Amino acid sequence: MKKLKIADGIHMLTMNVEDILFEGMWELANGVTLNSYIVQGEKTAIIDGVIGWDGVPETLYKSLGEIGVDPQNIDYLIVNHMEPDHSGWISNFRKIKDDFTIVCTDKAAKMVSSFYNEDKIMIVKEGDTLDLGNGKVLSFHPVPNVHWPDTMYTYESSTKTLFSCDMFGAFGMMGDHVFDDELTSEEIDYFEAEGMRYFSNVMITFTTSVKKAIEKAKTLDVRTIAPGHGPVYRKNPQKIMDDYTRFCRYAEGAGKNEVTILWGSMYGMTAKAIERAESVLQREGIKYSKLQMPLESESEMVATVFRSAAVIVAAPTYEYKLFPPVAEALNEAGRKKITGKVAFRFGSYGWSGGAENELKEIIERNKMKWDFIDSVEFEGAPKEEDLKKVEAGVLELIKKMKEKVVE
Numbered sequence: 001m002k003k004l005k006i007a008d009g010i011h012m013l014t015m016n017v018e019d020i021l022f023e024g025m026w027e028l029a030n031g032v033t034l035n036s037y038i039v040q041g042e043k044t045a046i047i048d049g050v051i052g053w054d055g056v057p058e059t060l061y062k063s064l065g066e067i068g069v070d071p072q073n074i075d076y077l078i079v080n081h082m083e084p085d086h087s088g089w090i091s092n093f094r095k096i097k098d099d100f101t102i103v104c105t106d107k108a109a110k111m112v113s114s115f116y117n118e119d120k121i122m123i124v125k126e127g128d129t130l131d132l133g134n135g136k137v138l139s140f141h142p143v144p145n146v147h148w149p150d151t152m153y154t155y156e157s158s159t160k161t162l163f164s165c166d167m168f169g170a171f172g173m174m175g176d177h178v179f180d181d182e183l184t185s186e187e188i189d190y191f192e193a194e195g196m197r198y199f200s201n202v203m204i205t206f207t208t209s210v211k212k213a214i215e216k217a218k219t220l221d222v223r224t225i226a227p228g229h230g231p232v233y234r235k236n237p238q239k240i241m242d243d244y245t246r247f248c249r250y251a252e253g254a255g256k257n258e259v260t261i262l263w264g265s266m267y268g269m270t271a272k273a274i275e276r277a278e279s280v281l282q283r284e285g286i287k288y289s290k291l292q293m294p295l296e297s298e299s300e301m302v303a304t305v306f307r308s309a310a311v312i313v314a315a316p317t318y319e320y321k322l323f324p325p326v327a328e329a330l331n332e333a334g335r336k337k338i339t340g341k342v343a344f345r346f347g348s349y350g351w352s353g354g355a356e357n358e359l360k361e362i363i364e365r366n367k368m369k370w371d372f373i374d375s376v377e378f379e380g381a382p383k384e385e386d387l388k389k390v391e392a393g394v395l396e397l398i399k400k401m402k403e404k405v406v407e
């Protein structure tokens with residue numbers, strides 16, 4: 001666990017976590033950080049916790065000691081969000097200290113009580129304040145449904161620090177550089193990509209609420225954004241606000257100037273047409289990612305489709321429906337509310353076809369509003385005339401995607 005000073009009387013504890021399934025399902029290629037913050041006035045508050053996953057309270061207590069905080073002197077546990085990655089340490093803390101007050105929204109209070117059997121809770125509403133003494137004053141600002149109904153921001157006015165919990169977070173483990181002004185250009189790119197992975201895996205379903213939370217952050221005079229996952233933005237907090245604004249647009253159909261080929265093929269017939277599609281993309285200088293389902297991780301698949309302005313679905317008919325691993329991927333994109341992408345499908349069939357019907361059904365059921373150009377279906381192996389149609393489809397897709405590009 002790393003300990004850093006953010007400002008006088010404000011410290012951060014952060015730890016890297018890898019080899020976990022985040023939320024029990026997301027296989028994270030580059031892990032994630034858990035950040036916790038301690039604010040010291042005359043009284044001491046700890047904002048969100050970090051030990052739920054390593055289960056070793058001693059690590060936290062030793063780290064607190066090293067920044068001069070005796071756990072016995074912690075008066076307030078600020079729970080911005082009850083999800084156990086931030087709050088799972090409360091039960092352990094209870095083992096060593098009896099008298100502390102949990103500060104959270106009414107919705108979180110209900111959960112804190114049902115999950116951890118805690119009842120000494122101070123419920124806060126929009127604009128309520130907590131004066132810790134020595135000039136440190138916290139205020140609380142609910143941002144419901146980011147990403148649970150209970151979520152709030154905590155803001156410290158003397159340092160203008162916004163403790164945003166899941167909001168403005170990113171996946172990706174941190175090395176020595178934790179503050180935005182320390183990051184190299186490679187690290188900036190890394191955290192932007194990990195921010196997109198995080199947004200698409202965790203936040204995207206709540207895009208409407210995220211937009212409101214961005215607006216709320218703008219109403220506060222913010223000098224530093226200190227999230228629950230990922231780097232701290234003290235040089236340019238506007239950057240992560242702008243990134244999140246752009247990510248909301250990606251959720252609604254915009255994307256980077258790149259194409260995702262979401263594909264699967266049993267015996268290589270559809271794959272022959274993919275070769276032609278790739279040759280067109282290469283010729284036109286379009287960046288693309290090829291995701292073979294079911295080999296790709298769900299985390300990567302969702303993140304890649306999310307950030308692309310256009311999607312090629314290349315999959316055959318299987319038992320009168322769409323090849324199941326590709327159908328599942330599309331259903332997951334739909335569940336995550338990735339809407340408005342421009343798209344093109346082609347694929348092989350043996351005798352009846354049927355993939356196309358299921359594709360339409362998935363797009364409609366999930367209200368995805370993807371804008372598909374006419375599909376190309378071919379019997380068995382693609383003939384040159386089929387490949388020409390694929391080529392024309394890809395060119396039309398490229399034309400349409402240009403209107404959707406937001407870098």
Ligand SMILES: Cc1cc2nc3c(=O)[nH]c(=O)nc-3n(C[C@H](O)[C@H](O)[C@H](O)COP(=O)(O)O)c2cc1C
Binds near residue numbers: 268349351380
């Ligand atoms: C298990 C299985 C189920 C299939 N079901 C259908 C079907 O319902 N209707 C159809 O027209 N073709 C069906 N086919 C034929 C495939 O669509 C055809 O072989 C196609 O060329 C496969 O393309 P691929 O090599 O890209 O996977 C099926 C093939 C397999 C192996």
